[in-house]
Amino acid sequence: MSVPLRAITVFHAVARSGSITRAAEDLGVTPSAVSQQVQALEVSLGTALIGKAGRNVVLTEAGERYFEMIGAEIDRIMEATQRIQGFRSVTTLTVRATPSLSTKWLLPRLAGFLKAHPDIELRLDGTNEPTAFLKESVDIEIRHGTGGWPGLFAEGLVEESFRPVCAPSFAAPGSLAVEDLPRHLLIHSVKSQVQWAHWFKLAGVVPASRWRRLLFDRTHMAIDAAAGGLGIALESDLMLWGDLRAGRVACPLASPPRITLVTQWVTCPPDYLRQRKVRAFLDWIRRERDAWTAERDGAAERDGAAEQAGATL
Structure with missing residues (x-):
């Protein structure tokens, strides 16, 4: 037979x-x-x-x-x-992520993935629209939300920490009290899961009057506006990291209230996990996540030690 x-x-x-x-x-x-x-x-x-x-x-x-x-x-x-046949196999991997995560976190790290996987041709689809996997040629989506989508594998990318930031020229690091913030122009990311009203409540502050707002529907635009000196934004350290380390933005509060949340989720249908290209991307992004978390935590320890040393002088 x-x-x-x-x-x-x-x-x-x-x-x-x-x-x-x-x-x-x-x-x-x-x-x-x-x-x-x-x-x-x-x-x-x-x-x-x-x-x-x-x-x-x-x-x-x-x-x-x-x-x-x-x-x-x-x-x-x-x-x-x-x-x-005399040529190397090239496999296309399509990853969908929000424009802000693509711009602020993924792009600065993609060189390592491309170097490790020269046989994979990567397509990065920057959009906020959730993927209809059965109808679209998308292999992995990094979805903004709360997780728990029926029928999908969903793994939280990382626990993010949210903080107010602005350009150092707008307000020097540690120069403002929480009560001062409502007197400044506050930049809002309208799709963010952490909004100013919730942050003020956590901080125990009741603004005397309605604060002035500047609103954006993209996080990367809100961050760039803060870096440009327009006002104070409330954003995630995951999105802020490059701008924080470069000194384009800083927290104007000495001890801001801490809010942590997982807002980015790596998702795909469970069957896709069998694909070599999908497994390769998952392994890579987990390593990048772990490296970034270690870098963030190390920077926080150094900053804390420096503040403590300054307080004892």
């Missing part, structure tokens, strides 16, 4: 992508052709390999076992074939 290699590779593409449509795009054929090949393989094996849960494609128990047995072998065959 001949081995249905074509049908096997088509099933492999469906199982890897979790979608008949995505598999068809990867293979350059129609979705109906993909379905026919999978059905032919199921007839050959005498068992169902895929099913549907709503609009999703899911593997049956037999499909899961079969994919586990053939997945690595098919990947090796494809890589070997491409090497013999």
